[in-house]
Amino acid sequence: xxxxxxxxxxxxxxxxxxxxxxxxxxxxxxxxxxxxxxxxxxxxxxxxxxxxxxxxxxxxxxxxxxxxxxxxxxxxxxxxxxxxxxxxxxxxxxxxxxxxxxxxxxxxxxxxxxxxxxxxxxxxxxxxxxxxxxxxxxxxxxxxxxxxxxxxxxxxxxxxxxxxxxxxxxxxxxxxxxxxxxxxxxxxxxxxxxxxxxxxxxxxxxxxxxxxxxxxxxxxxxxxxxxxxxxxxxxxxxxxxxxxxxxxxxxxxxxxxxxxxxxxxxxxxxxxxxxxxxxxxxxxxxxxxxxxxxxxxxxxxxxxxxxxxxxxxxxxxxxxxxxxxxxxxxxxxxxxxxxxxxxxxxxxxxxxxxxxxxxxxxxxxxxxxxxxxxxxxxxxxxxxxxxxxxxxxxxxxxxxxxxxxxxxxxxxxxxxxxxxxxxxxxxxxxxxxxxxxxxxxxxxxxxxxxxxxxxxxxxxxxxxxxxxxxxxxxxxxxxxxxxxxxxxxxxxxxxxxxxxxxxxxxxxxxxxxxxxxxxxxxxxxxxxxxxxxxxxxxxxxxxxxxxxxxxxxxxxxxxxxxxxxxxxxxxxxxxxxx
Amino acid sequence: xxxxxxxxxxxxxxxxxxxxxxxxxxxxxxxxxxxxxxxxxxxxxxxxxxxxxxxxxxxxxxxxxxxxxxxxxxxxxxxxxxxx
Numbered sequence: 284x285x286x287x288x289x290x291x292x293x294x295x296x297x298x299x300x301x302x303x304x305x306x307x308x309x310x311x312x313x314x315x316x317x318x319x320x321x322x323x324x325x326x327x328x329x330x331x332x333x334x335x336x337x338x339x340x341x342x343x344x345x346x347x348x349x350x351x352x353x354x355x356x357x358x359x360x361x362x363x364x365x366x367x368x369x370x371x372x373x374x375x376x377x378x379x380x381x382x383x384x385x386x387x388x389x390x391x392x393x394x395x396x397x398x399x400x401x402x403x404x405x406x407x408x409x410x411x412x413x414x415x416x417x418x419x420x421x422x423x424x425x426x427x428x429x430x431x432x433x434x435x436x437x438x439x440x441x442x443x444x445x446x447x448x449x450x451x452x453x454x455x456x457x458x459x460x461x462x463x464x465x466x467x468x469x470x471x472x473x474x475x476x477x478x479x480x481x482x483x484x485x486x487x488x489x490x491x492x493x494x495x496x497x498x499x500x501x502x503x504x505x506x507x508x509x510x511x512x513x514x515x516x517x518x519x520x521x522x523x524x525x526x527x528x529x530x531x532x533x534x535x536x537x538x539x540x541x542x543x544x545x546x547x548x549x550x551x552x553x554x555x556x557x558x559x560x561x562x563x564x565x566x567x568x569x570x571x572x573x574x575x576x577x578x579x580x581x582x583x584x585x586x587x588x589x590x591x592x593x594x595x596x597x598x599x600x601x602x603x604x605x606x607x608x609x610x611x612x613x614x615x616x617x618x619x620x621x622x623x624x625x626x627x628x629x630x631x632x633x634x635x636x637x638x639x640x641x642x643x644x645x646x647x648x649x650x651x652x653x654x655x656x657x658x659x660x661x662x663x664x665x666x667x668x669x670x671x672x673x674x675x676x677x678x679x680x681x682x683x684x685x686x687x688x689x690x691x692x693x694x695x696x697x698x699x700x701x702x703x704x705x706x707x708x709x710x711x712x713x714x715x716x717x718x719x720x721x722x723x724x725x726x727x728x729x730x731x732x733x734x735x736x737x738x739x740x741x742x743x744x745x746x747x748x749x750x751x752x753x754x755x756x757x758x759x760x761x762x763x764x765x766x767x768x769x770x771x772x773x774x775x776x777x778x779x780x781x782x783x784x785x786x787x788x789x790x791x792x793x794x795x796x797x798x799x800x801x802x803x804x805x806x807x808x809x810x811x812x813x814x815x816x817x818x819x820x821x822x823x824x825x826x827x828x829x830x831x832x833x834x835x836x837x838x839x840x841x842x843x844x845x846x847x848x849x850x851x852x853x854x855x856x857x858x859x860x861x
Numbered sequence: 862x863x864x865x866x867x868x869x870x871x872x873x874x875x876x877x878x879x880x881x882x883x884x885x886x887x888x889x890x891x892x893x894x895x896x897x898x899x900x901x902x903x904x905x906x907x908x909x910x911x912x913x914x915x916x917x918x919x920x921x922x923x924x925x926x927x928x929x930x931x932x933x934x935x936x937x938x939x940x941x942x943x944x945x
Contacts, residue, residue, distance in 0.1 A: 361913070
């Protein structure tokens with residue numbers, strides 16, 4: 284066994300042992316423990332747990348890679364996935380915490396006094412969470428198979444077993460405390476390589492400052508200017524200004540990600556674990572601090588990885604790397620099929636350019652940038668091992684949060700709330716655990732046999748959350764008169780139009796060949812890409828709800844009083860005596 | 862009843878201020894005005910680019926804490942009036 288593999292085993296199994304120990308210590312004894320960790324998590328702890336819950340394999344592995352290739356266009360992810368917390372802290376979290384229930388559909392059912400509304404919310408939630416979880420399961424499988432060189436299926440199985448152990452045993456309580464540990468693992472794994480690379484390139488160890496500094500090679504050129512120069516010479520778009528599908532699309536994309544973030548149930552649920560409305564507000568702040576630590580480093584990682592990659596292949600202009608002399612990481616990633624070289628002009632050297640006919644780097648997958656970055660920069664092996672453990676922590680923590688959102692919506696909302704309301708707390712807890720086990724098996728199966736549409740589904744998860752859940756929650760708090768009928772009409776039309784739009788461009792249920800309009804920019808509505816359509820769905824939701832409200836009359840008096848109570852000061856939680 | 866309305870109205874005013882700033886730094890400086898702002902520089906960063914990839918996030922964090930701080934003092938103000 285070589286040194287890198289040894290370190291990787293130590294890092295991965297060391298962190299897993301830690302998660303097991305925490306899970307055993309934080310076993311859940313009641314439904315309150317299971318769903319909301321007993322409601323006694325401090326804002327700082329909750330902020331960290333939200334950070335781990337929120338930052339998935341996509342944030343950890345894919346985002347910096349996307350930024351590396353999109354340049355300025357990648358800003359939509361940075362702003363979109365952080366700006367949503369401002370909306371959460373001001374428009375949703377404190378009032379929903381004040382109301383004091385366990386789940387998002389339960390809040391919707393109380394506010395809209397309707398079982399139909401609850402069921403619609405459960406359906407939206409399961410669709411959004413399940414599509415999201417497939418990506419996490421794939422992330423776990425990929426990380427295991429690349430770093431530990433075990434079979435993809437076996438890696439997935441190990442990941443499932445670990446999540447099963449701490450999520451089923453500890454529920455929200457176990458998940459919260461493991462997520463805190465996972466956050467710490469993840470942030471170290473992300474920032475340590477970035478600090479090294481930033482110091483190598485610019486002499487400034489703080490990546491956020493390094494990105495704005497001059498290069499340490501004595502040329503006195505700013506890093507970003509150098510990068511612009513290198514990429515434009517090869518015919519790529521200028522890094523710092525390259526737009527993505529035009530300004531309107533970037534605008535809509537960013538807005539969709541922001542309101543989608545604020546409407547994702549596994550994130551909202553975490554705000555039910557703190558003791559008060561005040562604590563809900565401050566935990567949103569802490570959460571964003573912990574998220575920003577990674578998100579402000581990501582653009583530095585992206586830009587520096589791109590520069591390092593370019594410099595490896597073409598050390599000085601016109602002088603190309605010989606294929607036979609390619610470094611070890613190049614060979615490793617070629618084996619995975621995520622990096623491909625084709626010697627088109629037969630000179631044995633690697634030419635990398637934007638011109639499709641002469642470009643010989645046929646495939647450079649976005650996802651390898653973060654994972655390969657430490658190796659490209661020649662960092663020590665223990666750093667690379669740490670990155671593997673961090674990627675696994677990111678995938679596992681998000682998967683656990685999503686599983687809890689799914690299982691609570693089934694055991695608490697569907698079974699306890701609608702089908703068998705006279706269930707005892709003990710049997711509800713058991714039901715919760717059984718549903719969680721089933722959810723893990725289903726998502727594991729989907730991870731092993733990813734349906735053809737896996738890649739497109741994240742767009743759908745955000746689209747659904749943005750077009751259905753966010754508007755329903757916001758209107759429930761900010762419009763006292765909003766009625767159940769109107770909200771249900773709004774949710775259904777919001778989801779309906781978003782799904783229609785995604786399907787007509789990406790294929791019905793993402794089956795290739797069924798997209799009757801084709802996924803091409805000229806066919807897009809005002810040039811808005813399917814991924815960015817959630818905001819239009821949300822506007823439709825608001826619009827339809829207010830029109831229906833005009834015809835069907837306002838919510839009853841006792842519901843308006845309920846809203847009045849949510850808006851009043853203080854927030855010790857329990858529903859007050861009205 | 863009168864007091865609750867005022868608490869809510871003060872809250873709405875704070876939210877409006879915060880969301881205007883939220884919109885200006887991200888959608889305004891980061892997207893719509895990015896080209897004119899890129900004429901200016903912050904070290905090696907073009908200013909519009911900096912807002913899009915760094916600055917807006919820092920300001921989001923500051924906004925949430927400022928809002929939380931203001932709301933806590935509002936809570937105190939209205940709760941102590943209730944008790945007296």
